[in-house]
Amino acid sequence: MNTTTYNLALLGFGNVGRAFVSLMERKRQDLRDQHGIEWRLTGVATRRMGWIAAPDGLDPAALLRGETRAAAGPHNVRDWLRAAHANVLFEITSLNRETGQPAIDHLKAALELGAHAITANKGPVVHGYEELSALAQKCGRRFLFESAVMDGVPIFCLFRDTLPAVEVHGFRALLNSTTNLILQQMEEGSTLNRAIAKAQEMGVAETDPTDDLEGWDSAVKIAALVTVLMREPLKPQEVERQGIEDLHPLAVQAARRAGHPYKLVCEARRENGRVQASVRPQQLPLNDPLAWVNGTSSAICFETDIFPGLAITEQNPGVTETAYGLLADLVRAVGAQKQ
Numbered sequence: 001m002n003t004t005t006y007n008l009a010l011l012g013f014g015n016v017g018r019a020f021v022s023l024m025e026r027k028r029q030d031l032r033d034q035h036g037i038e039w040r041l042t043g044v045a046t047r048r049m050g051w052i053a054a055p056d057g058l059d060p061a062a063l064l065r066g067e068t069r070a071a072a073g074p075h076n077v078r079d080w081l082r083a084a085h086a087n088v089l090f091e092i093t094s095l096n097r098e099t100g101q102p103a104i105d106h107l108k109a110a111l112e113l114g115a116h117a118i119t120a121n122k123g124p125v126v127h128g129y130e131e132l133s134a135l136a137q138k139c140g141r142r143f144l145f146e147s148a149v150m151d152g153v154p155i156f157c158l159f160r161d162t163l164p165a166v167e168v169h170g171f172r173a174l175l176n177s178t179t180n181l182i183l184q185q186m187e188e189g190s191t192l193n194r195a196i197a198k199a200q201e202m203g204v205a206e207t208d209p210t211d212d213l214e215g216w217d218s219a220v221k222i223a224a225l226v227t228v229l230m231r232e233p234l235k236p237q238e239v240e241r242q243g244i245e246d247l248h249p250l251a252v253q254a255a256r257r258a259g260h261p262y263k264l265v266c267e268a269r270r271e272n273g274r275v276q277a278s279v280r281p282q283q284l285p286l287n288d289p290l291a292w293v294n295g296t297s298s299a300i301c302f303e304t305d306i307f308p309g310l311a312i313t314e315q316n317p318g319v320t321e322t323a324y325g326l327l328a329d330l331v332r333a334v335g336a337q338k339q
């Protein structure tokens with residue numbers, strides 16, 4: 001098979017960035033033999049590391065060991081992408097749920113400079129989907145974001161590439177691992193604070209878990225799914241939102257004993273031409289498939305015009321699954337280019 005070498009630039013090098021570089025190394029031979037993709041890492045940037053560009057390629061192992069240092073070089077995203085001769089930007093910085101910035105501007109810069117723009121960040125999907133998709137089309141490049149919801153499980157590409165002309169009427173889902181785990185801990189007798197501490201110990205909850213507990217993380221994911229799959233731009237603030245912070249552990253335990261466990265349920269449905277979306281704790285009967293989703297697992301049940309109930313479950317995901325979504329987007333982006 002003929003191979004093409006692509007220059008990859010990573011903006012953000014935290015948990016996902018590190019997992020992505022490790023996975024790309026692990027899959028180097030498969031990418032070459034099965035997809036004709038050779039790659040080198042020619043740019044890495046974070047606020048602390050600065051804008052590092054090396055058109056001949058950085059050493060991934062040294063980068064993972066934290067031995068890569070910025071030399072005097074570019075000072076902004078456009079100069080950096082040019083210096084890295086980037087063919088693909090992976091935007092994997094932290095979420096700004098109010099505006100999606102500066103990630104949107106970074107992705108725009110990549111597309112305008114002729115690179116594909118791939119992100120795991122929900123912000124640009126919620127706040128920049130239409131603009132970035134239109135720009136990508138104009139520039140003959142791809143804007144892809146499979147890892148933004150459910151860690152790289154193929155949801156967006158399922159409808160885009162595999163289920164043509166299927167109309168999504170709505171969905172019900174559990175999209176937040178932290179709250180799912182916390183509710184399970186509370187069912188087993190923990191207080192809310194002890195359950196949070198346990199989730200933090202396991203590396204699932206962040207140091208400040210407010211966005212998870214108050215339902216903001218779920219609301220952002222609902223907004224991304226509605227915006228892309230139901231083609232109705234929706235902001236997280238427009239999602240009716242109630243979190244689990246006021247649930248008493250005794251009520252959570254009693255609900256489980258009565259066979260109606262609490263789950264933080266995300267819902268969206270088109271009604272009278274408008275999408276109604278919410279996230280709130282609900283007691284589910286045990287014949288509801290979402291009632292059986294425990295620990296850090298996630299699930300989504302789509303209602304479509306062709307498939308009345310199409311369910312996807314993800315068992316206890318980790319950061320490698322998120323990294324895989326980025327790798328799969330790379331293959332989709334440059335695979336289409338190679339054909």
Ligand SMILES: NC(=O)c1ccc[n+]([C@@H]2O[C@H](COP(=O)([O-])OP(=O)(O)OC[C@H]3O[C@@H](n4cnc5c(N)ncnc54)[C@H](OP(=O)(O)O)[C@@H]3O)[C@@H](O)[C@H]2O)c1
Nearest residue numbers: 012013014015016046047048092093094095120121319322
């Ligand atoms: N972790 C997961 O399993 C997962 C799953 C799905 C989606 N995601 C999404 O993936 C993205 C990355 O997650 P993560 O877990 O890797 O986060 P993380 O460990 O906190 O890393 C974030 C990285 O982005 C950099 N960064 C943040 N703001 C920046 C800015 N304005 N300019 C340049 N660099 C910036 C940070 O470095 P500096 O602080 O040095 O700037 C850091 O290297 C997030 O949007 C997250 O929501 C994560």
